[in-house]
Amino acid sequence: MQVHILAIGAHPDDIELSCAGTLINEIRLGKSVAIVDLTEGELGTRGSVATRYEEAAAAAMVMGVRSRENLKMKDGFFENNEAHQRKLIAAIRKYRPSIVLANAPGDRHPDHGRAAQLIEESCFLSGLSKIVTHDEAGAPQARWRPAYVFHYIQDRYLEPDFVVDISESFAQKMKSIKAYSSQFHDPNNTSGEAQTYISAPEFLEGITSRARLMGKKIGVAYGEGFVSAKKIGINSFDAFIQNET
Numbered sequence: 001m002q003v004h005i006l007a008i009g010a011h012p013d014d015i016e017l018s019c020a021g022t023l024i025n026e027i028r029l030g031k032s033v034a035i036v037d038l039t040e041g042e043l044g045t046r047g048s049v050a051t052r053y054e055e056a057a058a059a060a061m062v063m064g065v066r067s068r069e070n071l072k073m074k075d076g077f078f079e080n081n082e083a084h085q086r087k088l089i090a091a092i093r094k095y096r097p098s099i100v101l102a103n104a105p106g107d108r109h110p111d112h113g114r115a116a117q118l119i120e121e122s123c124f125l126s127g128l129s130k131i132v133t134h135d136e137a138g139a140p141q142a143r144w145r146p147a148y149v150f151h152y153i154q155d156r157y158l159e160p161d162f163v164v165d166i167s168e169s170f171a172q173k174m175k176s177i178k179a180y181s182s183q184f185h186d187p188n189n190t191s192g193e194a195q196t197y198i199s200a201p202e203f204l205e206g207i208t209s210r211a212r213l214m215g216k217k218i219g220v221a222y223g224e225g226f227v228s229a230k231k232i233g234i235n236s237f238d239a240f241i242q243n244e245t
Contacts, residue, residue, distance in 0.1 A: 021166025160225025
């Protein structure tokens with residue numbers, strides 16, 4: 001099941017909050033996309049593991065991704081160690097993406113920065129043939145190293161290395177976020193659960209404001225920013241030259 005882009009998040013909803021617009025853009029252009037959630041988000045104050053699976057599946061349908069799976073690492077306690085790297089390497093080799101989108105390298109939630117390092121290192125190690133992993137059927141997997149790992153920006157502001165125009169996909173991005181009805185603002189508070197940092201109405205307003213800020217940097221309505229440790233090269237200026245009409 002090879003895909004063009006593999007988006008990896010520490011928790012269900014990390015992808016939707018941070019890079020759903022970019023994924024929707026690429027899917028509309030015919031690219032294949034898969035999502036891997038590292039944990040089940042079981043430490044979240046609101047909702048349950050069961051509701052998170054339901055919400056993640058609903059959000060995946062909104063975005064139109066080809067596949068979504070959960071590696072069931074321990075929320076809050078997974079480590080960047082050999083056992084977790086091998087589990088993630090197997091997933092990378094399964095999907096064989098050209099591009100991996102990963103958690104922010106540093107953020108409010110400690111899982112995010114730890115996941116960023118785990119993903120970055122696993123992508124490199126996945127290219128080493130002497131690291132042996134197996135697929136679901138028990139067959140050995142071939143080595144595979146993604147060409148690029150881009151880190152999306154999460155709660156804390158990071159200066160982006162590049163910004164993607166998501167003006168046309170922003171409404172669909174917000175719909176995918178709101179699929180997590182147990183997690184985000186419900187004006188009627190029908191769940192009766194405690195309010196949290198992310199369930200306050202200001203949180204979703206902040207997502208919109210961040211998208212506007214990123215969009216302003218490139219002269220569009222809405223944008224999503226990314227950080228890259230690897231410099232991005234181009235073959236020519238063709239992508240920047242406007243055709244005469």
